[in-house]
Amino acid sequence: MPELPEVETTRRGIEPHVLGRRVARVVVRDARLRWRVPKAIAKELPGQRINAVNRRGKYLLLATDAGTAILHLGMSGRLRVIDAEEPPAKHDHVDIVLDNGRALRLHDPRRFGAVLWTAAPPEDHKLLAGLGPEPLEPAFSPAYLYAATRGRRRAIRDVLLDARIVAGVGNIYANEALFRAGIRPSRPAGRLSRPDAARLVRGIRATLRHALRAGGTTFRDYRDSNGDPGYFQLALKVYGRAGVPCRACGTPVRLLRLGQRSAFYCRRCQH
């Protein structure tokens, strides 16, 4: 579900509710996420004030004086701010209960998400230390992408999914950005020209910004509990549209298997 726009939308949604609040307690109903939820979080987080709600790639970071809670939504995770007394539903695995009777509740059917704790600076954490630049920040430049793709034979779509190259781009937006840039997903990354790299950086930025404005592709407002869908799905150009006429030229969109994951492209608009 969540790529950068959805995680950032989540961050913005929860921030006003949790910033400056103290954690009353942490309830772990099922610790079996991607990694076992550490006991330390239920021990260290209560009593702490949440000083900041940050995002790095697809990771959400709740910063306190004692350490940082690292949250990841995996494929199916959602975070909502709810009344702490609300009875948990199936797959509501973790609550971070606040001092005002509300709670941050993690719902994650597939349990590919994560809730971790680190007392050290989060940027030093193993999962975050190797991340590439944020795609919406200046470090993710055409020159950077051009250099990062030299000598690589992997498909450019797969390179965009590699968080060490750029953090936060997932399969939907990789495909959408490649459409914008007019580049086929299967093109070996090393075959991008400098102008290609520049168009792709612009395509990624524009796609992510557009999706952010729409509140993500599948959901957007964490104060509402009705699972309100994001509106970007209405604007998808190729993702999930196999066989449907390309919005630009009418040629049916093609579906390609790259590795284990689907790629979508227009054979007329992308080369």
Place this chain on the structure above:
DNA sequence: ACTGGCTCCTGAGGGC
């Protein structure tokens, strides 16, 4: 150093 493949898990949807 790169690359491709596997893996974790549940649920939805299609074909029969």
Place this chain on the structure above:
DNA sequence: TGCCCTCAGGAGCCAG
């Protein structure tokens, strides 16, 4: 109605 198959927005990990 049920069963079986495939697929899903992630990404760490490992062998080659």
